Amino acid sequence: MLELDGLCKSYDSIKAVDNISLSIAPESLTVLAGADGAGKSTLLKIILGLVKKDRGKIYLDQKPIGSDFSKITSITGYMPERFSLYTDLSVEENMNFFSDIQEVPRRRREDLKQRLLEKTGMLPFKKRRAGALSGGMKQKLALSTILLSSPDIIILDEPTTGVDPLSRIEFFNIIEELKEEGKTIIVSTPYLDEAEKGDDIVFIKNGKIIKQGSIQSLKENFPARLFRILPEGNIFKAIESIRADDEITDNVYIRGRYIKYMQSGTAGFIDRIPAKEVKKVSPTLEDIYLYYERNINAV
Amino acid sequence: MQFEDIIRVNELTKKFGAFYAVNRISFNIRRGEILGFLGPNGAGKTTTIKMITGLLRITSGNVFVKGLNVKKQIKQIKAFTGYMSQKFSLYPLLTSLENIEFFGGISGLPRKEIKKFQQQITDMIPVKILKQKIMDIPPGIKQQVALFTCLMPDPDIIFLDEPTSGVDPKNRRDFWMQIYKLKKAGKTILVTTHNLDEAEYADRIIIIHNGKIIRQGEPSTLLKNENMDSMEDLFKKAVTDHETN
Ligand SMILES: Nc1ncnc2c1ncn2[C@@H]1O[C@H](COP(=O)(O)OP(=O)(O)OP(=O)(O)O)[C@@H](O)[C@H]1O
Ligand SMILES: [Mg+2]
Numbered sequence: 001m002l003e004l005d006g007l008c009k010s011y012d013s014i015k016a017v018d019n020i021s022l023s024i025a026p027e028s029l030t031v032l033a034g035a036d037g038a039g040k041s042t043l044l045k046i047i048l049g050l051v052k053k054d055r056g057k058i059y060l061d062q063k064p065i066g067s068d069f070s071k072i073t074s075i076t077g078y079m080p081e082r083f084s085l086y087t088d089l090s091v092e093e094n095m096n097f098f099s100d101i102q103e104v105p106r107r108r109r110e111d112l113k114q115r116l117l118e119k120t121g122m123l124p125f126k127k128r129r130a131g132a133l134s135g136g137m138k139q140k141l142a143l144s145t146i147l148l149s150s151p152d153i154i155i156l157d158e159p160t161t162g163v164d165p166l167s168r169i170e171f172f173n174i175i176e177e178l179k180e181e182g183k184t185i186i187v188s189t190p191y192l193d194e195a196e197k198g199d200d201i202v203f204i205k206n207g208k209i210i211k212q213g214s215i216q217s218l219k220e221n222f223p224a225r226l227f228r229i230l231p232e233g234n235i236f237k238a239i240e241s242i243r244a245d246d247e248i249t250d251n252v253y254i255r256g257r258y259i260k261y262m263q264s265g266t267a268g269f270i271d272r273i274p275a276k277e278v279k280k281v282s283p284t285l286e287d288i289y290l291y292y293e294r295n296i297n298a299v
Numbered sequence: 300m301q302f303e304d305i306i307r308v309n310e311l312t313k314k315f316g317a318f319y320a321v322n323r324i325s326f327n328i329r330r331g332e333i334l335g336f337l338g339p340n341g342a343g344k345t346t347t348i349k350m351i352t353g354l355l356r357i358t359s360g361n362v363f364v365k366g367l368n369v370k371k372q373i374k375q376i377k378a379f380t381g382y383m384s385q386k387f388s389l390y391p392l393l394t395s396l397e398n399i400e401f402f403g404g405i406s407g408l409p410r411k412e413i414k415k416f417q418q419q420i421t422d423m424i425p426v427k428i429l430k431q432k433i434m435d436i437p438p439g440i441k442q443q444v445a446l447f448t449c450l451m452p453d454p455d456i457i458f459l460d461e462p463t464s465g466v467d468p469k470n471r472r473d474f475w476m477q478i479y480k481l482k483k484a485g486k487t488i489l490v491t492t493h494n495l496d497e498a499e500y501a502d503r504i505i506i507i508h509n510g511k512i513i514r515q516g517e518p519s520t521l522l523k524n525e526n527m528d529s530m531e532d533l534f535k536k537a538v539t540d541h542e543t544n
Contacts, residue, residue, distance in 0.1 A: 033467075034467065035437075035439060035467040035469060035470060036437035036438045036439035036440070036465070036466065036467060036470065037436075037437030037438075037439065037440070038467075121339075121340075125341075132315065133341070134340050134341040134342075134345060135340070135345070135385050135461070135464075136339075136340030136341070136493070137340050137341050139340075140340065158465055161464050161465035162340075162385070162461060162464045162465070162493065163340065163493065164338070164339040164340045164342075164493050165493055165495055165531060165534055165535075166339060166534070166535060166538060167339065167340060168493075190465055190466060190467040190468070191494075192468060235499070235500065236475075236476065236479040236500070253472055254472060254475070254500070255496055256495075256496040256499040256529075256530065257499045257518075257519070286468050289468060290468055290469065293468075293469055
């Protein structure tokens with residue numbers, strides 16, 4: 001069990017992490033979701049001792065770690081947002097290299113390597129120089145190198161940025177499996193679709209937790225009514241004209257071919273929106289995020 | 300309209316050693332459209348864009364931009380194309396304002412003009428952030444600065460390679476409203492994305508895989524033709540169909 005208590009970090013006048021407290025249950029998947037610059041990366045780095053906190057405490061299994069971050073780092077695999085691969089080494093050589101420095105037992109190594117490369121679809125490119133991989137392929141290789149050491153705690157900072165939709169699903173399947181093997185996983189991501197896989201979802205904005213809970217509780221307690229609207233004609237034109245209506249403007253946004261309308265108060269303006277089809281729908285995590293993101297006071 | 304098809308790509312191919320990253324693809328881009336360019340990692344999207352914009356040598360095939368041949372007239376073509384690369388090619392050690400000065404310089408803009416742009420961006424982003432090194436600012440802002448620099452020479456044709464990767468739901472939407480504004484201003488836009496909800500914002504999409512085009516058309520028509528409800532399903536089917544063939 002990992003507990004964060006009142007963590008703070010400021011840069012000049014910017015509060016990057018502002019009094020964050022969080023309990024991370026063992027064998028669970030915690031998803032940190034928030035905008036760029038919300039403080040997700042700084043928070044993760046504080047946990048690893050890579051950024052010095054101004055204030056707050058970190059507990060591992062009820063014991064304060066004090067300034068001894070090796071208690072955490074020795075059992076944690078971390079994939080930073082800006083990871084590094086050896087661009088002159090091949091995919092396989094990178095895997096071998098990271099196996100060596102992470103002291104992965106030989107008998108485990110080959111099997112694990114094979115499985116990770118297969119799962120990420122990288123097996124056919126085993127011999128390719130890492131520098132010659134596409135953006136998303138590099139990302140997949142970086143994740144694979146982290147997972148080699150089978151750490152107890154796995155911290156991934158935006159691991160799926162640039163990863164294609166099908167591989168993203170595979171990614172989370174791997175994470176699910178790791179969880180079942182008993183790992184504790186913390187993932188930061190701007191993609192709310194995949195956050196649906198999390199046990200605990202933490203929305204962060206301006207260094208603060210603005211909302212937190214299980215998917216189920218977030219969905220059950222969603223305080224607005226949500227409508228999905230299929231507009232006539234071009235979606236951008238439609239949303240522009242809808243936004244001209246002051247009372248609706250802040251409550252509509254686009255999602256694929258639909259416009260979504262969040263009705264917070266009792267007064268509904270849904271009748272004023274021209275539409276081919278209107279349907280009341282239950283919120284996805286993205287809707288929930290967008291709700292709290294703009295209604296911080298409603299938290 | 301002088302060129303209905305502002306870009307014509309014909310049998311375009313890129314080989315790295317014996318490996319075909321892009322394998323004889325042909326397609327056109329229509330003036331004023333938003334073309335969504337989709338495909339799994341390693342499909343060949345970036346490689347294709349780099350060939351069209353003259354950043355990567357073409358192995359075989361041809362690309363014509365407004366009737367000009369990329370192989371021969373790339374200088375002229377560069378004058379009216381903008382390219383925002385997958386990893387935003389801003390200088391990490393320079394500030395945003397310095398990057399604007401630098402890229403304004405290479406685009407051959409006069410000093411006065413560059414100053415005007417530097418002023419203009421302060422309306423969008425706080426000066427304090429603009430004076431920080433690129434490496435220290437959040438990706439969402441980096442992306443705005445990158446787009447801004449790419450638009451400074453006022454290009455007609457804009458290539459955006461994964462402009463919304465790593466961008467949160469709110470900023471992603473704001474970014475797409477900007478893309479729409481560009482379209483309204485008459486620009487032609489090619490955009491790649493791994494966020495399939497965004498594919499529906501494009502007038503047309505092309506899905507590529509293993510260097511080949513596996514689907515193309517209007518998003519709604521494609522969905523209807525294959526009797527599918529979501530882009531995710533369509534994407535998955537296109538990719539697996541191709542792999543089992
Ligand atoms: N210099 C190179 N040498 C060898 N292979 C290369 C080189 N550059 C790219 N490739 C390969 O070409 C293929 C296409 O790469 P490209 O970057 O175009 O993919 P992409 O569709 O943009 O993928 P992503 O979605 O991950 O950005 C990949 O298999 C990549 O490894
Ligand atoms: Mg690419």
